Amino acid sequence: MADRKLIAVVGATGSQGGGLAHAILNDLAGGFACRAITRNSAGEKAQALKAAGAEVVTADLDNLASLEKAFAGAYGAFCVTNFWEHFSAEKEKAQANNMAVAAKSAGLKHVIWSTLEDTRKLMSPTDKRMPFLQEKYRVPHFDAKAEADAFFAGLPVTCLITSFYWDNLYTFGLGPKKAEGGSYTWVFPMGDKRLAGIAAEDIGKVAYGIFKAGSNYIGKTVGIAGEFLPLHRMAAMLSKALGVAVKYQAVEPNTYRGFGFPGADELGNMFQVYRDFEKEVVGARSTRVASALNPSLLTFDEWLGKYKSKIPL
Numbered sequence: 413m414a415d416r417k418l419i420a421v422v423g424a425t426g427s428q429g430g431g432l433a434h435a436i437l438n439d440l441a442g443g444f445a446c447r448a449i450t451r452n453s454a455g456e457k458a459q460a461l462k463a464a465g466a467e468v469v470t471a472d473l474d475n476l477a478s479l480e481k482a483f484a485g486a487y488g489a490f491c492v493t494n495f496w497e498h499f500s501a502e503k504e505k506a507q508a509n510n511m512a513v514a515a516k517s518a519g520l521k522h523v524i525w526s527t528l529e530d531t532r533k534l535m536s537p538t539d540k541r542m543p544f545l546q547e548k549y550r551v552p553h554f555d556a557k558a559e560a561d562a563f564f565a566g567l568p569v570t571c572l573i574t575s576f577y578w579d580n581l582y583t584f585g586l587g588p589k590k591a592e593g594g595s596y597t598w599v600f601p602m603g604d605k606r607l608a609g610i611a612a613e614d615i616g617k618v619a620y621g622i623f624k625a626g627s628n629y630i631g632k633t634v635g636i637a638g639e640f641l642p643l644h645r646m647a648a649m650l651s652k653a654l655g656v657a658v659k660y661q662a663v664e665p666n667t668y669r670g671f672g673f674p675g676a677d678e679l680g681n682m683f684q685v686y687r688d689f690e691k692e693v694v695g696a697r698s699t700r701v702a703s704a705l706n707p708s709l710l711t712f713d714e715w716l717g718k719y720k721s722k723i724p725l
């Protein structure tokens with residue numbers, strides 16, 4: 413253990429951090445060790461990580477002192493926030509700031525910050541195509557993360573720009589919905605534009621590749637995706653994999669924002685950014701870089717082969 417580089421993994425019980433924790437634990441000869449950070453060390457996922465060889469440490473992103481302890485003595489940290497737990501851009505920034513401060517106190521050698529781009533830079537403040545949310549954001553969970561990049565400045569940091577998880581089809585209620593006559597509709601405000609998507613498990617595997625590559629990625633921003641696909645093609649692949657007819661139905665972003673489920677306005681804005689700024693969003697991400705860092709990177713079809721049974725029909 414002592415000769416291995418210890419990575420403090422925030423979100424180790426979740427998708428992104430979990431992918432990294434398992435990548436470290438599955439590669440005994442890789443030279444890294446995993447400190448899994450959680451608010452609930454007694455929880456099932458934390459205990460499973462412990463059984464797999466992780467050190468489990470309790471800390472809360474809202475509590476700086478707990479994070480300072482959790483990062484102390486580590487070589488590096490993977491930093492992620494969970495916007496969807498509280499829906500607050502301000503809270504997300506405060507949590508990111510706590511991680512950056514703790515990383516500085518601990519003198520970490522490499523930090524990966526899981527971020528997204530500032531969508532406000534893509535349109536002028538007077539642009540009326542989508543509303544501002546939480547007063548000053550276009551897509552709060554993107555813009556807040558991008559603002560938080562500044563907190564990590566001065567640290568040996570890699571900013572990792574992620575993509576839409578295909579896993580949202582079963583974890584986020586974004587799968588096809590049953591329609592008349594046994595077919596399914598899949599509704600997004602994406603027109604015929606390509607969605608930058610990725611298997612959630614691959615984000616952590618890419619992060620592991622970044623830690624292994626060491627100084628090559630310090631001071632850099634890395635954007636990753638598994639595949640860029642238009643929704644009608646994804647629907648055809650879903651139909652084949654699930655053995656049912658899935659029809660993509662494009663709606664206007666305003667219609668989507670009005671659906672009324674929690675976060676519909678936020679997701680409406682986000683998909684509109686993916687649609688209206690397809691070139692910029694796709695251009696900020698690379699499947700080539702992602703697969704160089706994670707040779708087992710899944711395509712959408714491969715992801716379907718592995719996870720289709722989880723998609724509720």
Ligand SMILES: NC(=O)c1ccc[n+]([C@@H]2O[C@H](COP(=O)([O-])OP(=O)(O)OC[C@H]3O[C@@H](n4cnc5c(N)ncnc54)[C@H](OP(=O)(O)O)[C@@H]3O)[C@@H](O)[C@H]2O)c1
Pocket residue numbers: 422423424425426427428429449450451452471472473474492493494495496497553574575576577578580
């Ligand atoms: N869904 C997507 O398509 C997508 C795409 C790109 C980016 N993202 C971003 O991904 C982020 C969520 O990451 P994820 O999907 O890996 O999360 P997740 O699977 O929902 O798990 C959340 C993780 O965050 C930890 N956590 C949350 N609040 C914490 C706190 N106050 N203190 C300590 N740990 C805390 C949880 O740990 P414990 O509960 O064990 O304490 C858990 O491990 C969001 O901010 C979202 O914007 C999502």
